[in-house]
Amino acid sequence: MQNIKNYIEQHKQRMLDELFELLRFPSVSADPKYKPDVLNTAAFVAKKLSDAGADNVEICQTAGYPVVYGEKIVDPARPTVLVYGHYDVQPPDPLELWHTPPFEPTVRNGKVFARGACDDKGQFYMHVKAFELMMQTDQLPCNIKFMIEGEEEVGSDNLGTFVKQNKDRLKADVILISDTAMISMEHPSLETGLRGLSYLEVEVTGPNRDLHSGVYGGAVANPATILAKLIASLHDDNNRIAIPGFYDDVIDLTDAERKAINNAPYDNNEYKADLGVDELWGEAGYSTFERTGTRPTLEVNGIWGGYIGEGAKTVLPSKASAKISMRLVPNQSSEVITKLFTDHFLKITPPFVKVKVTPHHGGEPVVTPTNSIAYQAAQKAIAESFGKEPIPTRGGGSIPIVALFEAELGIKTVLMGFGLDSDNLHSPNEKYDLFNYYKGIETIPLFYKHFTELSAK
């Protein structure tokens, strides 16, 4: 382990400079205007994989943004780890809330602030640097494959096809992903599950044009008012989702599972203080971290209609819209939920407006096994580098592709994330602690060591 620490110490600055280079690309996959930047990011990642020592590096074209592939086969008889990550990032808006520009990484008290610092550039790049380290110090104990995509933030629409078409090339014993969080550096943890996702857009149309709210107010339905009523009806008084059948496939946790989650060293008061809210909100009967980790949710991600400019316009709008997404838990199906939502929303639409529901994207929930060799290797690696056994947790986020890997490739995943919930993922001022970055680079080679050793037994 000493030679790992030494190598990181010697190359600390360069490893950071390279991350900065990566973070300067505004690789926003959701917005077409960033297309050239997203493509340049893919080229950069490919270059860095080659530099680190990967063979057969390829920028694999898809119907959307390319997947960057690279591999190092030390011995076909040895086990193989497939590293997954994504080089695309969320849109940076609202821009005005950033303290420093989202695509000009800045270090403030030991943290690098930039869009993608944690999600997922900072985290997948740890694997590139850990790979370099293992190559340079001649301690890569097994085979490694990289699959870094550019559409995770928009639903990985084309990765499924890529995986189907590259089953042989992607053959591996485990998929290793760092795109999740730990409770804290004092309380290292390993996520054992992810929520699925169903993301839709709804558009409510009232009159065929914007109207004078005085001349027509009271005579015709206001689509913004109706949209509000429709959205309001989607949660009941216990903040449960009021879509018939929504919970039918949810498997309730065992008392033991609930106990484990509630024993995790979380602090509701710190949590409230960090978010600046007086009270938390959520489904009655579940603790905060049961709700985020193990219960499905429905959130309005965006809403708009009518006049939203300066001053006052007395208009009765023609249309009002909302982006709505649901997080799903194990045994729920994105497709089923998308249909349930759509049917319900159309069903509750009153006759004086028209509604259009457009699915954006979805993903299936997953639970990762905690009894696998790979999971045990991750536990040992973290215990060794942090000096503490990791706590198993359930993550609230979604990496839709994980379920697909399992279905298509028959490979389980290990979620060895080094981020923090408070890293402002998808928010202004996204950050990643340099401590976590280097700690990740230090921990990853230990995973390879233990995984290879345990596999040999």
Place this chain on the structure above:
Amino acid sequence: MQNIKNYIEQHKQRMLDELFELLRFPSVSADPKYKPDVLNTAAFVAKKLSDAGADNVEICQTAGYPVVYGEKIVDPARPTVLVYGHYDVQPPDPLELWHTPPFEPTVRNGKVFARGACDDKGQFYMHVKAFELMMQTDQLPCNIKFMIEGEEEVGSDNLGTFVKQNKDRLKADVILISDTAMISMEHPSLETGLRGLSYLEVEVTGPNRDLHSGVYGGAVANPATILAKLIASLHDDNNRIAIPGFYDDVIDLTDAERKAINNAPYDNNEYKADLGVDELWGEAGYSTFERTGTRPTLEVNGIWGGYIGEGAKTVLPSKASAKISMRLVPNQSSEVITKLFTDHFLKITPPFVKVKVTPHHGGEPVVTPTNSIAYQAAQKAIAESFGKEPIPTRGGGSIPIVALFEAELGIKTVLMGFGLDSDNLHSPNEKYDLFNYYKGIETIPLFYKHFTELSAK
């Protein structure tokens, strides 16, 4: 009357060219970026008043946009008519829905399309041209004063002060306004009332930053969801406004009044077809035109929050806002209603969000007398030019300043409008029929004739 028609016939094209000049100014008072254009519009109006023969023309500065004043005193012993209008217009957005540019007037099948074509440039300019006509044909029978303001679309914030400071200059026997609509040219009508207005903006704040909807979804209240619930609660199942005390000051119409309104030759099916809706909506127990003309309403004029750009962003927003306005009917007070709304909204705000309510502007409702000399003069003028008695109607719109004129100057108003509800006021493709424009110029001098004759009796 023949000489009126002849004069209009001779100067038809010039009267239209001048209106086009006026319509080309993007005099949007709500948006500061149009300030120079608004000021240029005032200068143009002043010039045209002088050209038409007005004396003491002045661009009167206020704390906001100026009021253009002009007068012609033929004989202090004669009655005086004070003409009110406004040269500012509503914002043109949504721009993409205009078939031709909003500030490049275009004539299509006998209608001029432009922002302000009807509200109120096309309508107040009829008075300037009718004044010119009376001067040129030497038939101005009484004194006339013009007060054309530039802040009507943003609540006439500074006109109150101007009126207080100019009571002598504004002394008159009646205020004549063309800023309202007729049922149709086949069914000429005269509005006998206007609704008041209370316009506010609400902002709901949840977490102190936009959050990842997966990491935090289910743990903290979503301000867009809460705003939707708050807005949804503002109407009950009968579409009545659910703010305690909201209807306390509303005076119910007499059966005779309801009968008169419901006898007006409106057609619900044409109305629905024009708006492209299958069903109308509104307060239970009242007909469509009772609801728009005589009942108070609450409308969402704009709503926004979270990610409203292209594609999908899985964010749990920090803030969500709405612009909300209420139309008030006689005996309701804008100030009282604004307070009722604010108190109620704060009261129903749940503890897991914070709410800010900001009043924009307001205005009081009015009923104009139908037994006054001025009203009878308007009836006679319309009967003479249209060959039909006008039908008395109640308008749904608001001209907040009318109540103030009555309070400050002690003068009643006659609402002799020549627009149509279907003129797309405040909407894309606002229009004004050339027929109505010329018909107004023809009718106005007849008003002066009858008003002077009746006053002499």
